[in-house]
Amino acid sequence: xxxxxxxxxxxxxxxxxxxxxxxxxxxxxxxxxxxxxxxxxxxxxxxxxxxxxxxxxxxxxxxxxxxxxxxxxxxxxxxxxxxxxxxxxxxxxxxxxxxxxxxxxxxxxxxxxxxxxxxxxxxxxx
Amino acid sequence: xxxxxxxxxxxxxxxxxxxxxxxxxxxxxxxxxxxxxxxxxxxxxxxxxxxxxxxxxxxxxxxxxxxxxxxxxxxxxxxxxxxxxxxxxxxxxxxxxxxxxxxxxxxxxxxxxxxxxxxxxxxxxxxxxxxxxxxxxxxxxxxxxxxxxxxxxxxxxxxxxxxxxxxxxxxxxxxxxxxxxxxxxxxxxxxxxxxxxxxxxxxxxxxxxxxxxxxxxxxxxxxxxxxxxxxxxxxxxxxxxxxxxxxxxxxxxxxxxxxxxxxxxxxxxxxxxxxxxxxxxxxxxxxxxxxxxxxxxxxxxxxxxxxxxxxxxxxxxxxxxxxxxxxxxxxxxxxxxxxxxxxxxxxxxxxxxxxxxxxxxxxxxxxxxxxxxxxxxxxxxxxxxxxxxxxxxxxxxxxxxxxxxxxxxxxxxxxxxxxxxxxxxxxxxxxxxxxxxxxxxxxxxxxxxxxxxxxxxxxxxxxxxxxxxxxxxxxxxxxxxxxxxxxxxxxxxxxxxxxxxxxxxxxxxxxxxxxxxxxxxxxxxxxxxxxxxxxxxxxxxxxxxxxxxxxxxxxxxxxxxxxxxxxxxxxxxxxxxxxxxxxxxxxxxxxxxxxxxxxxxxxxxxxxxxxxxxxxxxxxxxxxxxxxxxxxxxxxxxxxxxxxxxxxxxxxxxxxxxxxxxxxxxxxxxxxxxxxx
Numbered sequence: 001x002x003x004x005x006x007x008x009x010x011x012x013x014x015x016x017x018x019x020x021x022x023x024x025x026x027x028x029x030x031x032x033x034x035x036x037x038x039x040x041x042x043x044x045x046x047x048x049x050x051x052x053x054x055x056x057x058x059x060x061x062x063x064x065x066x067x068x069x070x071x072x073x074x075x076x077x078x079x080x081x082x083x084x085x086x087x088x089x090x091x092x093x094x095x096x097x098x099x100x101x102x103x104x105x106x107x108x109x110x111x112x113x114x115x116x117x118x119x120x121x122x123x124x125x126x
Numbered sequence: 127x128x129x130x131x132x133x134x135x136x137x138x139x140x141x142x143x144x145x146x147x148x149x150x151x152x153x154x155x156x157x158x159x160x161x162x163x164x165x166x167x168x169x170x171x172x173x174x175x176x177x178x179x180x181x182x183x184x185x186x187x188x189x190x191x192x193x194x195x196x197x198x199x200x201x202x203x204x205x206x207x208x209x210x211x212x213x214x215x216x217x218x219x220x221x222x223x224x225x226x227x228x229x230x231x232x233x234x235x236x237x238x239x240x241x242x243x244x245x246x247x248x249x250x251x252x253x254x255x256x257x258x259x260x261x262x263x264x265x266x267x268x269x270x271x272x273x274x275x276x277x278x279x280x281x282x283x284x285x286x287x288x289x290x291x292x293x294x295x296x297x298x299x300x301x302x303x304x305x306x307x308x309x310x311x312x313x314x315x316x317x318x319x320x321x322x323x324x325x326x327x328x329x330x331x332x333x334x335x336x337x338x339x340x341x342x343x344x345x346x347x348x349x350x351x352x353x354x355x356x357x358x359x360x361x362x363x364x365x366x367x368x369x370x371x372x373x374x375x376x377x378x379x380x381x382x383x384x385x386x387x388x389x390x391x392x393x394x395x396x397x398x399x400x401x402x403x404x405x406x407x408x409x410x411x412x413x414x415x416x417x418x419x420x421x422x423x424x425x426x427x428x429x430x431x432x433x434x435x436x437x438x439x440x441x442x443x444x445x446x447x448x449x450x451x452x453x454x455x456x457x458x459x460x461x462x463x464x465x466x467x468x469x470x471x472x473x474x475x476x477x478x479x480x481x482x483x484x485x486x487x488x489x490x491x492x493x494x495x496x497x498x499x500x501x502x503x504x505x506x507x508x509x510x511x512x513x514x515x516x517x518x519x520x521x522x523x524x525x526x527x528x529x530x531x532x533x534x535x536x537x538x539x540x541x542x543x544x545x546x547x548x549x550x551x552x553x554x555x556x557x558x559x560x561x562x563x564x565x566x567x568x569x570x571x572x573x574x575x576x577x578x579x580x581x582x583x584x585x586x587x588x589x590x591x592x593x594x595x596x597x598x599x600x601x602x603x604x605x606x607x608x609x610x611x612x613x614x615x616x617x618x619x620x621x622x623x624x625x626x627x628x629x630x631x632x633x634x635x636x637x638x639x640x641x642x643x644x645x646x647x648x649x650x651x652x653x654x655x656x657x658x659x660x661x662x663x664x665x666x667x668x669x670x671x672x673x674x675x676x677x678x679x680x681x682x683x684x685x686x687x688x689x690x691x692x693x694x695x696x697x698x699x700x701x702x703x704x705x706x707x708x709x710x711x712x713x714x715x716x717x718x719x720x721x722x723x724x725x726x727x728x729x730x731x732x733x734x735x736x737x738x739x740x741x742x743x744x745x746x747x748x749x750x751x752x753x754x755x756x757x758x759x760x761x762x763x764x765x766x767x768x769x770x771x772x773x774x775x776x777x778x779x780x781x782x783x784x785x786x787x788x789x790x791x792x793x794x795x796x797x798x799x800x801x802x803x
Contacts, residue, residue: 012579018586089579112582112617114589 007052008034009041011061022117038064056087074103154242158203172218188214188222206231224253259366281372284309285326299347316346329373333362340384355384410504429478449473460492461500467492485511570627578620585613622763629770636798639675641668648682655690665703669726672798677771684764689732700733716778724796731789742781
């Protein structure tokens with residue numbers, strides 16, 4: 001397992017549950033935490049409260065959008081090395097390429113099937 | 127003795143007679159020597175009798191005449207013929223005078239000359255008048271010959287040409303040999319019958335001079351018949367005694383003057399005619415007297431009486447005061463040296479008598495004397511009242527029409543504004559409609575997007591539920607499957623609606639799209655299905671058009687998908703795609719197309735199950751399905767998307783169908799943005 005400490009930022013708690021279930025199914029040893037508020041997440045990252053190796057980021061969120069979060073973190077020297085993988089319902093190619101241009105490591109469209117999610121996370125994390 | 131006495135007395139008497147005769151008598155010997163000279167000799171001649179006897183007389187004969195006189199005397203002496211000679215002898219008081227000498231011989235019985243009796247008569251006066259006559263004739267001839275005009279002398283009742291000068295020959299067009307010595311009407315037969323016979327006869331008989339100017343004569347000059355005009359004088363030619371011996375004819379050729387005079391006359395007549403015809407008045411301003419000559423017409427217009435003398439000040443009186451400066455200015459211009467001297471002005475007048483008004487157009491030209499000073503101005507005047515009134519009426523009508531047009535224009539403008547207002551309203555409505563459409567599309571987008579989330583979660587949690595339940599009954603498993611299938615269907619439905627609504631909301635860039643490539647890629651995507659159904663797909667020569675690449679892919683994918691899906695069970699699908707440029711005439715059949723573009727017509731035909739004719743209209747409607755889901759899978763959005771895409775590209779899509787298959791006609795512009803020139 002490449003990453004031992006994973007952070008998911010997603011305001012949808014259902015998705016948080018699904019994501020964490022899938023990650024645990026792949027590797028029980030991985031620490032996965034989830035935050036619903038991107039602004040709060042940024043604060044914690046800046047103050048070293050959390051130190052994830054990789055961040056999965058939803059885009060469509062209240063308070064602070066995923067896009068803003070990505071921009072902030074890429075402009076923060078101590079944090080800009082952490083890979084950010086977009087985890088969104090969007091499959092819009094323009095959005096995908098825009099995010100990658102902004103420094104996103106990868107882009108995963110939330111699949112309709114749990115099995116598909118497990119498969120795509122396996123490929124990403126292992 | 128008596129006889130003697132008588133004889134002597136006779137001799138004495140004879141001598142006294144001789145001595146009283148008013149002439150000199152003499153006798154001569156047969157040898158010619160003078161033997162007796164009467165007493166008068168010495169009284170008359172400057173030569174004493176003693177020195178004149180014998181041959182002494184010759185010494186006082188004029189040296190120029192002596193030889194001739196002598197020779198003739200010798201001749202008479204030798205022949206015995208009477209002597210008669212005229213020569214000059216020296217007179218006592220008056221130098222040489224002419225004398226006539228006559229002598230007759232006296233014969234004896236044997237016929238011999240025994241003596242000569244002679245007499246001298248003074249003929250000086252006669253001789254001088256003869257010379258004078260000769261002189262005068264010679265002078266006349268010289269005058270005639272040297273005259274600068276044609277002259278001739280016609281002699282006798284037949285008018286024989288005695289003399290004519292070169293000018294006469296020239297005038298008559300004849301040579302000297304034609305005329306000289308011949309009656310005039312013989313040498314000049316063509317002159318007969320023109321009245322000249324009577325004319326010449328009259329002068330010859332009456333002696334009355336005839337003169338005439340510009341007489342026309344028809345002559346054959348140098349072989350050519352010509353009409354000439356002459357000024358001529360025919361005068362009697364009189365002898366010294368006053369008798370008429372002929373006619374002196376003098377003539378000058380005035381053909382040129384007459385004809386040019388005729389021309390001037392004609393021109394003047396023509397001008398007069400023109401002046402009359404144009405109803406022009408004529409006028410002359412004499413600058414010396416400062417008076418104006420007006421013809422009757424102008425006097426009538428202005429109200430001057432026919433005998434009134436009009437000076438410059440008076441001339442201004444009929445002219446309206448406010449127009450007088452125009453007249454003055456034009457007159458000053460014409461009089462100013464160095465200008466063209468043209469006077470041209472239009473002014474209004476009020477008749478001095480009846481106060482009627484007219485508009486007069488006067489034109490004139492300054493006339494210069496030899497010192498190049500203007501001494502008069504002469505010209506014409508025209509009553510242009512009617513013309514000007516017509517003009518102003520026309521101007522008024524034009525003005526009226528212009529105003530009417532302006533009014534119409536205003537009305538039109540108002541109508542236009544109304545139309546514009548209506549258009550604005552329409553535009554507003556359109557904007558509202560577009561807004562509504564956009565809102566609807568936005569709603570569809572949001573709805574489908576937000577709908578997708580719960581559906582996705584249903585599907586995901588369903589799988590998670592299955593896993594957590596572990597072994598379940600077959601019945602439970604069946605229910606779970608049905609939920610999954612429904613969720614999947616809903617997901618697809620939502621995806622398609624999303625795709626449809628997405629078509630309007632994106633502002634994709636238009637690019638050159640090679641439809642061959644698009645079709646190639648689409649066919650690749652359906653590889654499995656094509657293989658499975660053993661479908662044959664033929665296409666080539668498709669154009670490259672300006673379009674949104676993704677939408678073109680979607681268009682042909684949907685069409686291919688339909689064609690493969692709605693194939694006949696027992697027949698391999700045959701799909702054929704062709705394309706060609708639409709002619710203008712063909713394009714005109716589709717009112718929806720912008721006429722200025724070049725369009726391609728792409729025909730997409732299959733040999734599938736076809737569409738019933740009455741259903742064709744409906745196939746492009748969203749969610750329109752013609753078949754039960756268990757027959758053919760689908761959401762009923764595919765062809766709506768095709769129509770939307772074609773419409774996005776300002777094109778047109780229709781379908782024709784038969785039991786043998788369906789053909790879609792897709793018309794797309796070659797260049798989406800560019801109009802044809």
